[in-house]
Amino acid sequence: MTTTDVLTGPAASVHPRTAPARIWNVVRLHLVDRRTYIGIPWLIVGLAFVITVFIAQIIGFTTGGLGTPEAIEGQRYSWAVLSPQWYLIVVGVQAISFGFPLALGFGVTRRDFYLGTALLFVLISAANALAFAVLTQLEQLTNGWYMHTYMFNALWLGVDGFWVDLFSFFVMQLLVFFIGASVATIYMRWRMSGMLVFWSALALTIVGTITLITFTSSWPTVAIWLAAQGIAGIFAWLLVPAAVAGFGGFLALRRATPKN
């Protein structure tokens, strides 16, 4: 028997699946427990909303009335709208750290697993972006849910209109998922030494950039540049780190092995 006989041997599976079907099955695997990507994040949003209502009432009571332009502006500083993101970055980590070993046990290739996981991130990010952009509009239309309570019109949301909200939230959500996933992937591929190199390189890059800007007295230039980009422009730039994390994660995972 020669090597070529071995290589042209018949497939063992009676129902081989196509690549799109295999990738979609990875999406379904991540979503088989609906709580992870849908249930718990929206539960957090709900809880944050209830807390926001209470806090708004307290502020209204002590400052003598909600609904004034100052009160509405004051509520912009609330981070309640981003409350599920801290949980979702952990979900991004676990998509790799738990999802990858299980997918390999189910006979999934690394490539199919990563493409399926990336597709899931894009779909969930799009759904969340649409939901939050719509809720931001509803909040404006109802004058803060008929009680002058603003949670979604906060930070940069509700400033430049529906489409900018949709785009910016989509990019932000994608970045959250892919940063979590790429950190977990670096650990999966290089373990502890990978973490040490990654975090020290990141810290040095940040400190180095700040030092460079400070020593060249460039902070006013940076501020002017950021202002010129606008909200949409800044989030368009954030697509760059999201893409780097996404493609870098793919390259790292192609040679990663699950822990024993």
Next chain:
Amino acid sequence: MTLTDTDTAVRVVGLTKKFGTFTAIDDVSFTVERNKIYGLLGRNGAGKTTLMQLLTGQQFATSGTLDVFGASPVENARVLQSVCFIKESQKYPDSFRADHVFASAPWFFANWDAAFAARLVDDFRLPLKRPIKKLSRGQLSAVGVIVGLASRAPLTFFDEPYLGLDAVARQIFYDRLLEDYAEHPRTVILSTHLIDEVSNLLEHVLVIDEGRILMDQDADELRGTASTVVGKKTDVDAFVAGRDVISRDGIGGLASVTVGGLGEAERAAARAAGLELSPVSLQQLIVQRTTSTTATTASPASPASPTIDPTVTKIDAWSARS
């Protein structure tokens, strides 16, 4: 060997896997025929799990070639769709319950039998709605066993499937595996230390130690390679003189000696000499063979038979680790 490619599930030639300076798998070559049950036997740290991870594309080989169903399994969707490998230490997503595993498994295993899975859940009394991280060791093993059985993957691995399972559950596993294998033949590779418990299941034995294959033999042939001669010490000594003595044991004037390769005529001669012949258990045989191989690595002919005490100690050490 006159194997054709359709008979071969796995073909490994000169496979080596190194982790840094540690050689986990050391220049291993063997083939696995289709539709047979293989026992992958060896002590802890012998390289069983690493070998199975290499065969399923979870680890990358350092050198050598490795074909599963005719091609490298690494990143090969066609091959991997036919493979099921739930590790003994398999990780599941944090919030997963057993029902999540059984709901998603059919998407990856074309031959999945949901009714069979449901029956196995009842057999093992597995709580479906309890988070996996709260399951006992035995229940966790049951999850992997059920996936392995119900997936009916053409190449199925069971990695120490009995861990934490009680005697009843282990028997259920062996019974269901044999029943289902008879109806749906497939290639099964079972890694275990409990050799005697599975010895009736196994058709072929691969013994691995320190990353090397020590034994690659048909289970029945292996059983026939040795027998134990029991009788008066003087008679036994006279009979075994000049034979391949595998191990020796005795109390007072009685001796029990395991010797290799007795033919029919020799067996008759032994009986005529008033000696009793008893079959050797697969576990004993493998322990004795691997122990003597380890003790006399340099000279495979094993001229000096091991004395009683070290053998016994090593058998104990083996059992204690199981």
